[in-house]
Amino acid sequence: MDRGGNAPPGPPSLRPGRRARPGTRPGARRPVKERPSQRQVLLAGSAVTYELQRARRRSIGLTVGERGLVVRAPAWTTVGTIEAALQDKAVWVLRKLHQMQEHARRQQAARIVWADGGQLPWQGGVLTLRCDGLRRAPLLSGEQLHTGLPPDSPASALRTRVLAWFQREARAHFAQQVQRFAPRLQVQPARVLLTSAATRWGSASAQGSIRLNWRLMHLRPELIDYVVVHELAHLREMNHSLRFWAIVEQLVPQHRQLRRELRGVCTPLWD
Incomplete structure (x- = not known):
């Protein structure tokens, strides 16, 4: 599930002589593609690792799944803004991570033994x-x-x-x-x-x-x-x-x- 955060302040203006591509908002910087990166943040006293993905979107999106916490954010959003959003959603993030860990534990306990008597x-x-x-x-x-x-x-x-x-x-x-x-x-x-x-x-x-x-x-x-x-x-x-x-x-x-x-x-x- 995506959790939307507040939209960050607008990015710096384009340099003189540079025109924005069709479909971009005035003053928007052309997004730079980045590879997903692993980062860590302290939420309610717990160190949480997350994967940061830069994407074409207007707001910050959070998902918790088998890969852990994934944050998708616009290219111009600063890490400070992203981690402020994570602090706002800390209770939700920690609850979802705990649920995923418990689910993984239960799955491991339920693993089928492929042998006579399994x-x-x-x-x-x-x-x-x-x-x-x-x-x-x-x-x-x-x-x-x-x-x-x-x-x-x-x-x-x-x-x-x-x-x-x-x-x-x-x-x-x-x-x-x-x-x-x-x-x-x-x-x-x-x-x-x-x-x-x-x-x-x-x-x-x-x-x-x-x-x-x-x-x-x-x-x-x-x-x-x-x-x-x-x-x-x-x-x-x-x-x-x-x-x-x-x-x-x-x-x-x-x-x-x-x-x-x-x-x-x-x-x-x-x-």
Whole structure:
């Protein structure tokens, strides 16, 4: 998320005889491209490293993600102005950095061990991986997934086989739930596709296709159903207006609680 800061004072005037390029404000200096630089600032007693990117924009933008804190600022903005903006947003920056660190910690704790006896989160529960013989395809039995591979199989082979099974099951489950909910919403998607997007559970296009993240199969069924209904509802309202949420609420009255729960979900790493 970009956080806009206050616009800095105007830059020095152009030298005599130099004309501004079309589309630039009077007196504006032609931006000089700079490579992103790593800097550090003290926020509320904590040393925070950030990446500074110079960009064509009017205000300072802050984002916190997997790369940490990234600041995008106009070329003429001084470092002093940038760090003053960071001081103004210090509480927000530190909170977001803490959330990202906690998310990374939880992901590491949830990392799948690709070996016999490894744990695989599945529809809100856990499956135990079993490498107990040769079989063409994995077999789900209760809370165990018999992979059909011998015990001495390399982790890469086990991961490849389980991933293929996982995505195949996701595709079948999503198709079933779309068939269940679409008629009740009076829509019919043109296509239902899997996605591996890192930051989105699903999406819908104006052409009538919906995409659902196969990692949803880690989550409990109520969360999966909410995402399916959410994307199907977009085929009627391509926005998040009050009308859109009214459509979702017809089938998922508890969508607000589920949406909050999704924000805190941490799916395991598959590497």
